[in-house]
Amino acid sequence: MGRFYKVAVAGATGAVGQQMVACLEERRFPVAELKPLASERSIGRTVTFQGREIPVEVLTPDSFQGIDLALFSAGGSVSQEFAPLAAQAGAVVVDNSSAWRMDPEVPLVVPEVNAQDVAGYTRKGIIANPNCSTIQMVVVLKPLHDAARIKRVVVSTYQAVSGTGQKAVEELAAQVRALFNSQEVETKVYPHRIAFNVLPHIDVFMDNGYTKEEMKMVNETKKIMGDETIEVTATTVRVPVFYGHSEAINIETEKKLTTTEARRLLAAAPGVKLVDDPGKNEYPMPLAAAGQDLTLVGRIREDFTIPHGLNLWVVADNIRKGAATNAVQIAEILIQKYLK
Numbered sequence: 001m002g003r004f005y006k007v008a009v010a011g012a013t014g015a016v017g018q019q020m021v022a023c024l025e026e027r028r029f030p031v032a033e034l035k036p037l038a039s040e041r042s043i044g045r046t047v048t049f050q051g052r053e054i055p056v057e058v059l060t061p062d063s064f065q066g067i068d069l070a071l072f073s074a075g076g077s078v079s080q081e082f083a084p085l086a087a088q089a090g091a092v093v094v095d096n097s098s099a100w101r102m103d104p105e106v107p108l109v110v111p112e113v114n115a116q117d118v119a120g121y122t123r124k125g126i127i128a129n130p131n132c133s134t135i136q137m138v139v140v141l142k143p144l145h146d147a148a149r150i151k152r153v154v155v156s157t158y159q160a161v162s163g164t165g166q167k168a169v170e171e172l173a174a175q176v177r178a179l180f181n182s183q184e185v186e187t188k189v190y191p192h193r194i195a196f197n198v199l200p201h202i203d204v205f206m207d208n209g210y211t212k213e214e215m216k217m218v219n220e221t222k223k224i225m226g227d228e229t230i231e232v233t234a235t236t237v238r239v240p241v242f243y244g245h246s247e248a249i250n251i252e253t254e255k256k257l258t259t260t261e262a263r264r265l266l267a268a269a270p271g272v273k274l275v276d277d278p279g280k281n282e283y284p285m286p287l288a289a290a291g292q293d294l295t296l297v298g299r300i301r302e303d304f305t306i307p308h309g310l311n312l313w314v315v316a317d318n319i320r321k322g323a324a325t326n327a328v329q330i331a332e333i334l335i336q337k338y339l340k
Contacts, residue, residue, distance in 0.1 A: 004032035005335060008067045008091065010059055010082065011074030012036030012047050015166045016096055019324035020071050021047050027328055030335070037063050038074070064089035068339065071327050072096055087125025092334055094127050094327045098212075101128040101220060108223050110135050111329040112271040113142045118333045127330055132322025133157050133213070133236065133245055134220040136295045139321075140314050141251065143269040144262060145225060148253035148308070152231040155217060158239045158246040159202060160286060163318050164189060169242055176240075190238065199238040211236060244286025245318040253308045259300050262310055266297050271321070276300050284315035292317060293325045 007024065011017040017038070024031055036047040037059040046053040057063065059078070064070055064086040072079050072086075073096040083093045083100065100106040107117040108128045121127050130138075141150060161168040168189045175195035178185045187193050191201070203212035210218075214234040221232050239246075257265075267274040275284050276298035284296035295316040303309030316322055 004030045005068040006033045007031050008035040008070040010037045010072045013038045013042045016073040016323045019319050023324045023328040061085050064091045067091040069331050083126050094330045096129040096323055100126050109330050110138050113138050129327045130220050131216040132318040134217050135322050135326055136316035138224050139271050139295045140297050143265040148255040148257045150251050150253055152252040154250040155234045156248045157236045160241040160243050162243050194240050202236040241286050244289045247314045249312045251310050256308045262300050289315045289317045293321045
């Protein structure tokens with residue numbers, strides 16, 4: 001019988017933290033002891049794991065004594081403060097925030113793309129989980145890049161409100177109810193009403209006119225794919241969908257890839273599900289992706305404006321593969337290869 005591990009989940013009461021706990025159980029991760037951690041606001045709450053109610057503890061600098069693995073989904077400032085403390089205490093941290101992603105000493109990992117980079121965890125004891133919209137894109141790009149080398153990516157996203165957190169999910173639901181009942185609509189989470197609206201604004205605007213979310217997709221893609229020469233430009237958009245991010249991706253490759261070749265490569269790619277039969281109205285949708293860990297790809301067609309171009313439509317559950325599942329997959333690689 002293999003070893004069992006003491007696992008802490010920081011941010012255990014948030015949407016992603018709760019899903020991390022669920023993924024640990026679903027994937028039968030060998031947990032000897034689960035330690036759910038959160039802020040003082042969560043005092044008195046519990047987390048259900050393997051049929052038991054486990055009390056949530058307040059996150060403190062001393063929370064990680066004896067912990068083998070710490071999964072973080074508590075925001076960037078919390079990760080910056082506590083991830084190094086967890087690593088100093090002997091835990092390996094898998095962090096879901098943006099705090100460590102572009103640190104050259106911290107691996108940024110999507111297991112289907114660059115599992116070998118997990119080995120770099122020894123430098124700081126931290127592995128970064130990429131941005132949700134980047135994860136689903138690179139899972140699909142990787143097999144195409146290996147076959148034909150991608151030169152340029154143009155991506156437009158259609159991102160669900162759950163990417164902002166539970167308060168955004170509640171706000172969309174409340175706004176829809178209010179509108180249907182001819183009541184005043186409250187707007188707190190986003191700068192404008194999200195119900196029946198589309199906001200080309202995710203995260204803060206930067207000096208170059210792009211948002212931080214857009215630049216995350218640019219920079220993280222290059223790091224994960226291990227190729228600084230891939231040109232990426234992004235427009236990220238919030239849409240009134242609860243769960244599941246969608247992306248329209250246009251790629252230009254060095255070698256020509258036919259749609260038949262692309263479909264064959266993607267049908268065989270790990271973590272990818274080909275859903276591409278327009279004649280039967282079969283294509284990826286957020287409703288179809290919800291609750292599963294596969295990234296769906298379809299609407300594959302040639303871009304006839306350039307010699308070597310393809311258009312793709314990619315959808316994934318942003319809370320699962322876009323966050324929690326990817327983090328647990330990284331933890332699985334750690335225990336299989338490095339923490340025996």
